[in-house]
Amino acid sequence: MVLKVEDLHKTYAGNKVLNGVSFEIDRGQIKVICGPSGSGKSTLLRCLNLLTHPDKGRVWLEQQEITGEVDDVNKVRQKIGFVFQDFNLFNHLTALKNVSIALEIVRKMKRDEARDLALKELRKVNLADDAHKFPAELSGGQKQRVAIARALAMNPVIMFYDEPTSALDPHLIGEVLDVMKKLAQEKLTSLVVTHEIGFARSVADEIMFMGDGKILERGPPNQIIENPKHEVVQQFFKRINELYRRNE
């Protein structure tokens, strides 16, 4: 077991964003979280790497409880690769430096060593040729791939993706999903918030559908997408399926 979540609660300004979420992820598993906006998906991810503190509930990362007294929150976060919807690349640094800076500062690697590893990670996302470019010189798809390389370089035990393709132009989504699929096939444990049902269908072990701060329904991708039981989930996938068919 890599990640275990038990009865997570979070309230923002009187609004119950998370209302009792529990699940587990085993090593090598890919789990996808779907749900309408405002259902608590992003808040859930941020509670899990302690960028936000949950009000109630417990989280374990590789047997270590991280919601209790944690010696060093930064150590916990180093084990979790986080990919943001809006990339959040460091704008003043080249693609290469974006990937290597945490290796130097956090992992205390030598500059050359960090650069070599960063280049290797950029090669993995097919961006070795653009290593010297700054974020403003890259397309959205390239930026997101740099962000994935940046997270991978820290050698995380699990990857969190927070709607990684939602800010992209449609023609750039594919290149990011391809990288994510490749990593999934390499059995990199991942928790993915996304509405890309094609991606979910091909690599996810389970889809968890969130609504009103809870997991409304969960199961294998085909079952959730084709035969959901919950009415909200039915409506949601009916709309997404229609959209998908139109695009195909």
Added chain:
Amino acid sequence: MAAFVEFLPYIFSGVVWTIGLVAGGIGIGFVIGLFMAIGQIYGGGEIKAIIHAYVWFFRSMPLLVLLFLFYWGVFPAIGYKLDPLACSIIVLGLRSGAYQSQIFRGAMLSLGDTQLLAARALGMSELRGIFHIVLPQALRISLPGWSNEYATMIKDSAITFTLGVLEILTRTRYVVMATHEPLIPYFFAGGLFVVLTYAGSKIVNTVYERTKTPGLVGRL
């Protein structure tokens, strides 16, 4: 040849003093401003309140009042007899710190919180994130505002003639008193300020162009 011409080199050597005042004032103000900007954004309630009061105080008082207050009042009261130059540099620095903190603060806020969030997600401490990720970007954004602060300070420095600091204006006044010829010496002094302001802005401009991140828009 009029008598004042032979005094022009004397006025000119005031440039060194003026540059000393400005460099010292800007330097002290830079350190104070940077830490206050960080404190104002990331600090607790008490720290924020103290910084707010400091900024309010130094931005509300006329520079002349501050100079007299510190030279005749504050420093003697705490047992220091500072010479006019040292006192002037400190006062210019304390005051500039208040202004510079707002330049840096605005730049840091314009970055939004997502840059620091990304740094923290990689396992950087807040302090490391601020120094390695936020400040390098915020300082670049600050440069145009900072150039303005320099242009203001170079001219404000002339007020220290009231304490007898041997900068450009003080020397010019001595020459005028000795020669009874005000036009050319004051014109010369004014010209020196024009040149200093222009040169300083050019330097900041060059730094801005050199450190600009490729692809990001915006020029001075």
